[in-house]
Amino acid sequence: MITIKKNNEIELLRQGGKILGQILKQLITEVKPGVTTGHLEQMADVLIKKAGGRSSFKGFKSDKDNKPYPTVLCACINDEVVHAPSLPSRELKPGDIINIDVGMEFPSYASLSKAMKDKTADKPAKGGYYTDMAATVAVGKVSREAQKLIRVTRQALALGIKQVRPGNSLNNIGKTIEQYVKANNFSIVRDLVGHGVGYNLHEDPQIPNYDLDYNKKIILKPGMVLAIEPMVNTGDWRIKDGADGLTILTADGSLSAQFEHTVLVTENGYEILTKFE
Numbered sequence: 001m002i003t004i005k006k007n008n009e010i011e012l013l014r015q016g017g018k019i020l021g022q023i024l025k026q027l028i029t030e031v032k033p034g035v036t037t038g039h040l041e042q043m044a045d046v047l048i049k050k051a052g053g054r055s056s057f058k059g060f061k062s063d064k065d066n067k068p069y070p071t072v073l074c075a076c077i078n079d080e081v082v083h084a085p086s087l088p089s090r091e092l093k094p095g096d097i098i099n100i101d102v103g104m105e106f107p108s109y110a111s112l113s114k115a116m117k118d119k120t121a122d123k124p125a126k127g128g129y130y131t132d133m134a135a136t137v138a139v140g141k142v143s144r145e146a147q148k149l150i151r152v153t154r155q156a157l158a159l160g161i162k163q164v165r166p167g168n169s170l171n172n173i174g175k176t177i178e179q180y181v182k183a184n185n186f187s188i189v190r191d192l193v194g195h196g197v198g199y200n201l202h203e204d205p206q207i208p209n210y211d212l213d214y215n216k217k218i219i220l221k222p223g224m225v226l227a228i229e230p231m232v233n234t235g236d237w238r239i240k241d242g243a244d245g246l247t248i249l250t251a252d253g254s255l256s257a258q259f260e261h262t263v264l265v266t267e268n269g270y271e272i273l274t275k276f277e
Contacts (some may be wrong), residue, residue, distance in 0.1 A: 002196060002204045004223035009129060010264060013198055013225060015055065016106030016193045017131040017262050017273030018217065023047045025276040027073075027100055031092065031137045033208055037075040038125040044072045044102055054108035055131050056201045059248075069246070072100035074134075076247070081189060081231055081239055081256040084247040094140035099258045101134035103201055130201050133274040134260035139196040145234055146255055152184045159231025160209070160228050164220060164263055164270035170205055171215035177230045178210040187237035188230065189256070192248065197262055198225040222267050229260035 005013065026047065027040055049053055055072040075086040076099040092098060107128045136150050160177040181188050193205030205218055209230045235254025242249050250256050264271040 002218070002224060003199060004221060005129075005198050005264075006223070009198070010223070010225075013129045013131060013262070013273055014271075016129060017133075017275075018181055019051045019053065020102065020104045020105060020131050020133055020262075021235045021274045021276030023051070023104070024100065024102055024135060024274075027102070028135060028137050031098060031100075031139060033092060033094045033140045036089045036091050037073070037077075037098075038084040040075060040100065041073050041086035041089070044121070044155060048072065048102075048104055049108075051106070053104040053106040053128070054110070056103035056105050056132070060201060072102070073149065074099070076101070076256070076258070078255055079189060079250045079253050080242070081233070081248045081250060082192060082258060084242070092139045095142050095146075096139040097136055097142060097146050097255060097257060098139060098262070099134055099136040099256075101132075101255055101258065102148065103130060103132040103255075105130050129199065130197050131262040131274055132197050132201065133262060134229060134258050136257035136259060142259065148184070148231060149186065149234050149255055149257045152181060152186055153230055154238060154259050155208075156180050156230045157228060157234060157259040159268060161232065161261065161263055161272065164226065164228075164265055165224050166220055166265060168220050169216045170207065170218040170220060171212055173226075173228060174208045174215065175211040179228070181209075181232050187233045187235065189233060189239060189241055190237050191209065192231055194227050194260070195225040196225065220265050222265050224265040225273070226263050226265070227255075227260060228263055229258055231256060231258045 196203035238251035
């Protein structure tokens with residue numbers, strides 16, 4: 001079921017998204033040769049807790065039978081598409097690209113409980129609201145192909161977001177992204193999609209980054225909150241599971257990049273809740 005967020009909920013999503021954007025911005029400034037994914041993990045953990053949030057990735061279970069996700073960050077290097085844990089720690093090397101994906105619940109139940117105890121919160125609450133974002137970064141000097149991949153993926157997200165407005169179909173987001181990526185001779189991952197977000201980390205609707213007839217029936221309405229996240233490969237769009245059972249890689253070993261923002265459908269268009277530029 002697609003949910004419409006209320007004004008007070010949107011305000012908390014706005015606050016959390018702004019904080020998350022600043023956290024990712026700080027993480028990006030740390031990226032350079034010699035830095036480890038473990039350092040980024042520790043930094044993200046500290047910043048999220050300090051802000052009164054909770055990691056929405058660490059401990060997350062996609063299925064009752066699955067083990068909880070082990071880290072705060074997904075830190076995907078080169079041919080890793082998504083879901084690579086930041087631990088065990090790995091050192092970044094010149095020429096690598098790294099996708100940093102981070103999600104946060106804000107405010108956390110612990111911070112709400114403290115506020116209630118300090119009498120700065122009016123009533124009990126079960127927890128906060130979820131925002132999600134990602135960016136791919138060059139590690140030192142990278143190849144022209146890697147530079148183009150990062151640029152195209154970032155622009156694909158920007159073009160997809162511009163399709164967000166009341167009355168437009170959900171399909172126009174993915175269709176626009178796919179057309180731009182193909183025009184630049186790259187491929188869109190088809191087995192992974194964006195999603196609704198807010199009350200939970202993953203909600204309806206699913207948001208494919210390609211043209212899909214079914215999504216023409218889904219019309220955007222004010223109050224919908226969407227995590228739009230194109231995943232783009234330099235080679236074939238197909239993917240495979242990694243040996244750790246969590247990481248998803250390109251099937252042909254080609255480079256992959258991802259950019260993601262949490263976006264609110266407003267009365268007149270859209271608002272990027274996780275914007276940090």
